């Protein structure tokens with residue numbers, strides 16, 4: 486089937502769209518037909534950023550944005566000759582308290598997409614997992630585990646030595662990692678083999694957010710240069726890391742907390758950054774602040790990767806197009822290589838949209854969209870809700886299990 490996967494990430498920089506041909510089965514195949522980034526129409530990003538925590542807003546503005554985003558998503562979903570649309574929406578709130586998700590909100594009314602395309606739409610992909618005891622995030626673990634475990638198993642069978650642990654990293658507004666230890670057929674698996682509908686359940690998948698990737702850097706760039714982000718890392722490249730501020734920022738307890746853990750812009754707000762600067766480096770130059778934030782991301786991501794003994798980190802997300810951030814991260818990770826997702830068959834800028842398409846296809850075929858333990862829930866569920874298109878819903882026969890993903 487042809488599935489359009491769409492989302493706008495925590496950077497709130499516009500829609501990422503991927504049109505994928507997916508066949509769901511024990512070995513699921515996925516080919517990216519095309520992908521694009523669709524900027525928000527004039528004024529919408531400003532309205533969106535204005536309601537993000539810690540700002541105050543009104544129910545009326547949230548309702549208006551829900552429909553405005555839905556209409557943009559409807560336009561982006563149209564004309565792809567697809568069978569299904571999967572829509573992660575725009576996250577505006579990710580509530581965590583005491584290590585548990587208390588609720589979140591994704592905007593972008595799917596009815597507009599169903600109306601404009603006539604297609605069924607799978608949306609609200611996080612709430613089911615939250616209700617089942619998970620964080621509803623990072624959902625990337627599903628794609629990452631099937632993709633990298635299969636790939637690594639294939640590689641390690643061609644040479645001596647045990648299978649390797651690899652990490653998929655996404656550098657969006659927030660950075661998240663999926664630690665994937667390949668399923669080794671020679672060692673007995675922990676837990677019960679799942680015979681019911683399931684993703685291949687590996688006990689060796691851990692996924693969590695490491696902390697900010699671009700969200701604070703974007704704030705500094707906006708203030709210093711008036712651009713939405715630090716274009717090509719120029720501002721950070723011209724600055725020097727302030728060690729005192731870096732130490733102060735690294736003292737944030739989130740970084741040392743054990744997984745499962747997820748976070749969002751609620752924690753890494755502009756006022757929180759301003760308070761840290763006022764405490765540790767008042768009057769710091771914009772370029773030095775940008776350089777320090779790049780160092781913060783590089784250090785926190787590399788620490789998380791080192792803690793899990795990965796032999797390779799496969800990077801995606803907009804942060805991979807920032808050469809300064811990428812170089813700082815590669816230096817921190819050394820000798821573990823930082824490989825762009827493109828080198829492993831997925832376009833780095835579209836990986837999350839591809840993931841969304843995969844999640845939609847899994848739901849459509851009755852397959853749970855999370856791996857046991859990956860998001861904190863121990864009971865994987867079929868995710869999301871389905872808006873019918875112009876025709877009555879006819880779901881295919883459920884697929885019993887998905888063990889592997891082949892990217893074509």
Ligand SMILES: Nc1ncnc2c1ncn2[C@@H]1O[C@H](COP(=O)(O)OP(=O)(O)O)[C@@H](O)[C@H]1O
Pocket residue numbers: 493494495496497498656657658659699702703713714715716717718801802803804806807808837
């Ligand atoms: N050319 C570039 N130079 C520097 N940073 C970039 C560049 N392109 C993208 N980015 C960064 O990537 C971010 C968007 O990445 P994205 O993966 O879409 O994040 P999210 O999923 O949170 O929306 C931008 O906000 C910006 O910080």
Ligand SMILES: [Mg+2]
Pocket residue numbers: 493494495496497498499501803
């Ligand atoms: Mg984005």
